[in-house]
Amino acid sequence: MSQRIIFTGKSLVHDHLIDDYKNKQAPQVLLLSGVTGILKKEFADYLARILLCTSDTELKPCGQCISCAQSQKNQHPNLLYLKAQDGSRSIKIEQMRNLLSSLSLNPLESGRRVIVIINIETMTVQAQNALLKSLEEPHKSDYYILTSSNERLVLPTIVSRCRLIRLLPWRREQVHELLILNKITDSRAAELSRLSHGKSGHALGLEDDQKYWKAKELAENSFFKIKNISDIPNASLALKDSKDIADLLLNFLEQEAQIVLQQRYLDNQDIYQSPWSDAPDKAIKKVLESIFEARKYKTSNVAWQSIADQLLFSITKEIYQCQW
Numbered sequence: 290m291s292q293r294i295i296f297t298g299k300s301l302v303h304d305h306l307i308d309d310y311k312n313k314q315a316p317q318v319l320l321l322s323g324v325t326g327i328l329k330k331e332f333a334d335y336l337a338r339i340l341l342c343t344s345d346t347e348l349k350p351c352g353q354c355i356s357c358a359q360s361q362k363n364q365h366p367n368l369l370y371l372k373a374q375d376g377s378r379s380i381k382i383e384q385m386r387n388l389l390s391s392l393s394l395n396p397l398e399s400g401r402r403v404i405v406i407i408n409i410e411t412m413t414v415q416a417q418n419a420l421l422k423s424l425e426e427p428h429k430s431d432y433y434i435l436t437s438s439n440e441r442l443v444l445p446t447i448v449s450r451c452r453l454i455r456l457l458p459w460r461r462e463q464v465h466e467l468l469i470l471n472k473i474t475d476s477r478a479a480e481l482s483r484l485s486h487g488k489s490g491h492a493l494g495l496e497d498d499q500k501y502w503k504a505k506e507l508a509e510n511s512f513f514k515i516k517n518i519s520d521i522p523n524a525s526l527a528l529k530d531s532k533d534i535a536d537l538l539l540n541f542l543e544q545e546a547q548i549v550l551q552q553r554y555l556d557n558q559d560i561y562q563s564p565w566s567d568a569p570d571k572a573i574k575k576v577l578e579s580i581f582e583a584r585k586y587k588t589s590n591v592a593w594q595s596i597a598d599q600l601l602f603s604i605t606k607e608i609y610q611c612q613w
Contacts, residue, residue, distance in 0.1 A: 292493055293470050294328060296335055299463060303332070306454060310339040311349050316452035318424055318433045320409070322440040323456035326488030329436040330407050332456070334360075337403040340432055341365055367400065372407035380406075385416040389423060392431065402431050409435045410442035417444045424450045458487025468492060486544060504537035512542055512600065513564045516609050521601045525594070528601075532593040539580055539587075542600070546577045565608050572607040579603040 296303050309315055321329045338360045344351035351357055359365035371388050373380050424447065435451065437443055461482050467489055468478035473496060485492035495501055511524040531538060549563050550573055565573060583596045605611040
């Protein structure tokens with residue numbers, strides 16, 4: 290079942306950009322930048338549908354015309370997509386050449402042609418350089434919508450030719466509304482909107498993500514359960530075969546530390562009792578440092594069990610002031 294998403298009213302940035310696209314003031318090259326999980330691709334799709342909609346009314350996309358029906362199914366002949374192929378982490382130069390070859394031909398239909406490139410930062414340098422040439426003097430009917438989760442990896446010469454829009458995570462109540470719109474129960478929506486930290490797309494995917502819930506349960510029964518040195522052996526044993534979800538476990542730890550600090554420094558009214566709520570700021574920051582070190586060790590192929598044990602010792606020492 291397709292997801293229902295409403296982008297109007299999410300922020301002034303969203304609304305101003307939507308108005309520009311509806312009022313024929315769309316930039317020919319747009320770069321949507323922001324953290325992973327905030328529905329950048331879906332917003333790019335929405336803007337593309339506005340450009341391709343053939344309705345004479347002010348309501349665009351109308352959702353009724355043939356163009357809208359084709360766009361919603363990714364079947365519009367003037368809507369071109371480029372992203373890393375399945376099994377690959379990067380957009381290759383060959384893909385870029387195929388796109389440029391398509392652009393060299395006349396559009397299959399009259400009117401605008403929209404090129405959506407997902408995660409442009411995954412393009413190889415050669416592919417980015419090839420794209421640059423087409424951005425310097427785009428055809429008047431061609432509109433590019435690019436997305437990126439890390440604009441620093443995009444060539445500055447490409448960024449300079451774009452209208453750069455930085456999108457922020459959604460507010461928690463907005464994520465909650467989105468989940469309710471997609472038939473998630475109120476209690477579950479409240480939990481997911483808290484866990485997603487404003488990442489609306491992430492929240493939509495959590496409900497059926499069994500790997501995520503497995504990691505969450507394990508984190509609660511290991512890292513967040515220990516209070517004394519004597520608790521470490523059982524926690525360590527529980528983490529023994531969790532290498533495949535190590536990144537998720539580290540994410541849970543980092544998020545927990547960030548939540549505690551935000552509640553203190555940002556006057557956060559969220560009524561959330563963390564197992565680390567009573568720990569001093571210095572202790573939380575020390576654990577954060579240990580988590581960052583753990584990520585480095587993992588990248589260096591240090592054994593996950595050793596990394597997990599070190600984190601367990603750090604938590605008992607810093608959070609619960611246990612000496613070992």
